[in-house]
Amino acid sequence: MARHQNYIAGQWVSAQSGDYYQSHNPACPSQVVGEFPRSGPTDVDAALASAETARATWNQTQAPQRAAILLRFSQLLLDLKEELARIITLEQGKALCESVGEVTRASAEAAFAAGEAVRLSGQTFPSERPGFTCYTVLQPVGVVVAITPWNFPVVSPVRKIAPALACGNTVVLKPASMTPWSAVYITSLLEKAGLPPGVLNLVIGSGDCGERLLSDARVRGMSFTG
């Protein structure tokens, strides 16, 4: 049985408390599928500080570069879909064929989000005054928090992370405490795809972490499914 970690500032780290909790297989609840950090306020603060620091460089990254990372991530999801699908089924319970479908779908959504990175276009307007140029641009909101549910432990995080990153935001992901293993796996794939340190941060824990994330002034965008 593996012991998993948070991912903060490009490092896999235990919770400050050093505490872990066990996650179970709903088809066989006595089976422990993994141990996960029981994060607290200090860990949330570290994740937010990391996302805030990475913001300045990530939002200056050229859009095609962000797209390329997300396309590599999309391909990794496809390449490793059998392995990830098995993790979904072990921690969430759904039939393996459904889990394979979920990963395939997540890959497609990540690929679409990659394309959106280079479609962040604004509008131009004719001016009522001579000598003026008027237009709009789209800018990232800043640090985005993604709080995701247990029923779709892969597609729901990807549905939030991929477009948020494509738009130039940095992200803190807080997955459901019953299905954190899939989130660990997704995060490792984004790391492999070349996502710079601090751009995505993973904090595993109970609803207390989510509460902390809701009220922090550094968080400029919140996407919640539940």
Next chain:
Amino acid sequence: MGIRIAEKVAARMAKIQLELGGKNPAIVLECEDLDTAAQEIVAAAFLCSGQRCTALSRVIVGESQADQLCDLLSIQIAKIRVGNGLGPRTTMGPLVSQEQMTTVVGYVRKGLEDHATLVVGGRTLTEHPETDGYFYAPTLFDHVSPKSGLAREEIFGPVLPLIRVNGPEEAFEVANSTRYGLAASLFTGNPHLVNEFIQRVESGMVHVNHGTASQAHVPFGGVKDSGQGAFSIGPTVKEAFTNVKTVYIKW
């Protein structure tokens, strides 16, 4: 939960995107292919053991087709193979937790107390779920009152209530009678009803002659208590994660 989150985040004027629950109706009226309708409804209702926000979680059917549809739904439900998700023949896994199991058991008990007719299922499949798994039989109720908990509340489990109505007016009224507005399906051979359905049903997503399956590049979201903020998936998601900046240059 969603409203509380919205209040907290709004107080800081941060952007928010909420994807919340649903009580998604499958309306069946003047349907020419009830067999296909039953297949689509059962697939959309019991995928992920019914633990999907877009699961079809109530059937609203015209009285003239209700008996036949109920039989066809039972036939499709009998094909579901419940078991460990890793099993090669399994098509429906367990519920995710004891808490979900308790919720489902409670709704089924309440349905029986409210005199709905249990057609199939309505029981746990293991004597000791806490050790043997949270397996619950796919369940169909008929003659469900549109005012009951089974008909109006999100169960998030493999329980499908069937509500009988007398025509389109009552069907649309019942469809709109919950606090949710995420997804809705209509099964019909009448094109006039299709237009009525698209116009009148309070729902972020509507589907005609198929279940509530979404696609990977098409906007996804809900209205009423089912969601707030930009739709996810597809081009609309950019609104959730960007701010517009307007530029004037005099040169």
